[in-house]
Amino acid sequence: MPPAPRSRRSLLAGLCLALAATMPATAQQAPTATLSTEAEIAAEFASVPCDNSARLDATRALFERMGAPADAIRIDHHDDVDNLVVVKPGTSTETLVIGAHYDKVAKGCGAIDNWTGVVALAHLYRTLRQFAPAKTLVFVAFGREERGLVGSRAMTAAIPDDRVASYCAMVNLDSLGLAAPQVADNMSSKAMVAFAESVAKELQVPFGHARIGGANSDSTPFVKRGIPALTLHGLDSNGLRVLHSPRDQAERVNATSVYLGYRLALAMLARLDQAPCTAQRGD
Template sequence: MLVKRLFITANLVVLMVPFLARGVQDSVQPSQRLDPTIQKIVSEISADRIAEIEKKLESFGTRNVLSDPTQPNHGIGAARQWILDQFKSYSPRLEVSFDTHVIPKRGRVWKDVEIRNVVAILPGKMKEATSRWIMIGGHYDSLNLRVPPEMRGDREKAAEIPAPGVSDDGSGTACAMECARVLSQYEFDATLVFVAFAGEEVGLVGSRALAKRLKEKNQTVQALLNNDIIGSEISGNGVIDNRRVLVFSEDPNDSPSRQIARYVKKIGERYYPEMNVDMIFRYDRFGRGGDHTPFNQEGFPAVRLTTPNENYANQHTPTDTFENTSPSFAAKVTRINAAAAASLAMAPKAPVTSRPAPLPGSDAAIAAAAAAELEEAAPRPPQTGPGLSRGKGYDAVLRWEYPDPEPDLAGFIVVVRSTMSPDWEREIWAGNVKEFTLKNTSIDQVVFGVKAVDKGGHESPVSPYVLVPRAR
């Protein structure tokens, strides 16, 4: 009874939050009706086209990154050239190129090898579009671990054995390509990037190299939606489930990646209610990883979309074929991707609820350290946020920053949830203001966030109010 009572109390705090904000009458909340453009985008995703892509990828025999890249119709080289040509055929507005890296011999990479991610960029129309990338990806390389005994001493021959890799991960590649085909017919505020990653099967080497390169260039990635194994609706034990997709996101509970997972769930289910988006609160399947992992490690928000029904008997074998996959299921997951990516690219940027800590040795850092010495509790690392305070003692006062607002910005929505809740439970229209007060509301018992919304009703991801852990 104690647990139940605590849960009810926490939710009552959320449900009974009073509505009071300075300047709340300054603007009118835009309608949250469905955007007809996004509805049209979702309807244009084709299961037949996804099937065609999967069959073509299977036809290359293998897409092992260590296979012969010079063959015109077989192996990794033929596959990546075909993907490049397909991207180019979708729209002249797509900027298509190879993202090339030389990977030295190590681990599963038994020789120095050149790998090529295939990248298609759809530039956004806003002036800050180059600093806001929304990415959709899947890996096009494949692997067959069932090497015949007579080839186990000959790595060159072993790299050429059939590795169809249709579910893992021709399905994710098909998702990225089909999204590129459809979305490239529209204009967006932010930049959309479609990627077919190479080298996932030999240690995430392609995504790792690209993430590192983007970090070095100070590129802002608002989200990576990584699709890996979205081609199967039947698990190895016979369970069929074609109404759910899993979205994995890294801890902690209010990490940027977790906010993207919540966004994918909300927008995906709004525009494609035939599917349930189930959030899984860990970075990937137990003890495993994917091409979103290096992006997380470089500080970019990234999530993995995958089937709830893996068939382990087919993975990395010659039986991961088109016959053993479901393009209709892959199309459903692709519609979730398209809706979420389009909404992100149409939406305003997210508000700033906290700023980075001042540089060590700076005046701000010295002042913060001096102030910390006056605290009886252990001091926090120097920082200037979050913008959450108690007001006169018993209120919740939220402040945020929003430099260079978009011309169509309508205002901001404050979101609230219990500390035990996986998702936001209440939304409150704050108006076009940068401060919001909830009277008689404890900041200790709930979690707060804020998001921007434009006049068309497109919402940014939530910026939560979080603290840096205390120094121990």
């Protein structure tokens, strides 16, 4: 059972406490936020839904287990895709999007690509729901990424022109689970790449850059819409032989990789929440 919301502490202050392993804490500070542990994240891979048609319901069930009230989980039906959306309202309408696709290709179980991202996304929700963020946090599990970024294209196309500037940043998680977190430079805004690198350094989380040649992910429609965005993955040199193949199975998932992706995204979101909305714009 997740702890009761501590509604008034700022997200950054609370998370700084929670991330105290790399940040000094003092004796007077209030109790820390509950972070998900590597063991809790590892446990999610005992039951990966390998059937594409079961993934949306499984994503909903996962968010409910992470503390999302049933009526806070909505399905955005677009023409040809369903996105699952959970909103944590902030004190402003400035918005941060955190995303991961829930669909998979026909081959394999889609454990790496992309149940890892969905698990990290849901655990980010579990942690961040304990705070009153300044910005509105929109958690999205995208459908039909594998069919051409259908869910993320539909979401970004539906943002009215006069609302685009209020979308401060988007963090996408796709295919963690094999190695340390890396940013896919070819799917990400330059400023966001530099920002991710600086946060990783601060957290002392191993980090790298890797273009994923010929591939794409749900950050790209945001970048194209003028919204700063990035994709984090956790692929090693073997990764492209695992993705979209019968080898993409739960037993291949390295929970440390998923956990580090969760921690890095969490620290990025805490800082983005406190930063001016324009902080990542400009390239």
